[in-house]
Structure formats: C-alpha cells, structure tokens
Amino acid sequence: MTMMSPDDFVSALREIGATRYHHLHPFQQKLNAGELTKAQVQAWALNRYYYQSQIPVKDSYILARLGTTELRRDWRSRIIDHDGDEENRGGIEKWIALTDGVGLDRDYVLSGEGILPGTRFAVDAYVTFVRERTLLEAVASSLTELFSPQAIGARVRGMLEHYDFISPETLAYFDKRPVQAKRDSDFALDYCLKHARRPEEQRAVLNALRFKCTVLWAQLDALHHAYVDPIMPPPDVWQPGTGEARPGMGGSAAAAPARGAGT
C-alpha cells in the first residue's frame, strides 16, 4: 500500500460515508419517510439514549490521552456539549426532552432497562474501541460526524412533516448538532491528516471510520429486527405500549408489566 495524497485520503473517507453511513439504513429511511408507528419511533428514541449517554464517556477516555493543553481544550467542548454546564443544558438532557416528547417515562429511560442487547453491544464496542486502539484510531472513529449534518437535516425535516406527535421542541436536540458536528469533524479530520503519516496509519484511520459506521448500523439493525420486521423484541427489553409516562406527569410512572410482542 502506498501513501495517499491528502485529497485522495479525504476522498476515501468520504466514499466510506457515502456507502456505509447510517442514513442508508432501512430503519433510518422509514423513520424519515413517516413509515414508522409511534411505538417504533419510541423504540428509536429509547435506544439512542444509550448512545447519547456514552458519548461523553468515550470522549473522556480520548481527553485523557491527548498530550497537550490545546488539544484537550478543543476536545473537552465535546463533553460539555453533552453533559452541559452552569448555563446550558447538555445534549443528554435534550435527548431526555426528546424521549419525554414521544411519551416515554423519564425514569424508565434513565434506568436503561429497556435497551436492546444489540444497542448495548454496539455502543459498548465503541467505548472499548477508543480505549484500546491507538489515539489516532480513537480520534478517527468520530469522523462519521462528517456525514451527520446532512443525515440530521433530512431526519428532522422528515419527522416534522410526517409525525403529528413530533414537534420542533421535541427535536431541539438536533438544533445545534450540525454546527457542533462540523466543528468537531473538521478538528478530527485535521488531526488525522496531520498524524497519519504512513500508509498503514492511513489504512488504520479508514478502518476506524468503517468500524464506526458498523457501530451506527448495528444499532439500527437491532431496532429493525426487534420492532419492525418481524416485531420480536428479546425478553426483558422495552415492549411497545409499556414504559409510558402518565398523562401530565414528567416521570416516575412505573413501567407496565411486559406484555406479549406486538401488543
């Protein structure tokens, strides 16, 4: 393998996004096109909460490995974006507003009890990847965010158009994401261009991005298999019709006992 020029390297990264990013997944396309039931949208919101909750965890591992004040200062804004600070609520809290908005009980969401095993394995694999691989690969695995602004735009437009139970407030999480994603992925791309100085390092960056695409894809596979076709959630996870907030209450309604699949 020979060293790619910076332009070819960036093209190879973009090609991975064009062919493997989760905007291509059938579950994502159904979500955007208004083809999901409310329960299926609830399943998406509930499971993705687990991804959201682990993002600042994985960024904390990366932060600890960055060798300079400048790099850490840049990277720490990612953690603040998700955990919030004295002035701004963070992304995790905004995701809870999303699960509130689709009618899920807050305590049930926070408990993580109804998360699909496939979601858990995929997200945990991402955290493990950034802990165990080189720093370059850990940074590169966030490069999927090069492709998220477009995917988010299409998703928000589609969901607002097609679902009467979705309001702009419910999707407020996504308002700031495209700008944050651009800032973060510009930084990560710059880092990878600077630090991938050998062909095998370029290959490792490309593979880290491929891996991360599978982390996102596997989460949608898990949702599709459990809640779309056929409806077959594993035991002990969220069942449609359960875990809903009582009318007028923000949280703490006990999850209803699990019923049979599809009820």
Ligand SMILES: O=C(O)c1cc(C(=O)O)c2c(n1)C(=O)C(=O)c1cc(C(=O)O)[nH]c1-2
């Ligand atoms: O809605 C999306 O399509 C989407 C995708 C991704 C991504 O590409 O990993 C992230 C997010 N959203 C997101 O909101 C987010 O905070 C985020 C952090 C990261 C990361 O790898 O550090 N990816 C993503």
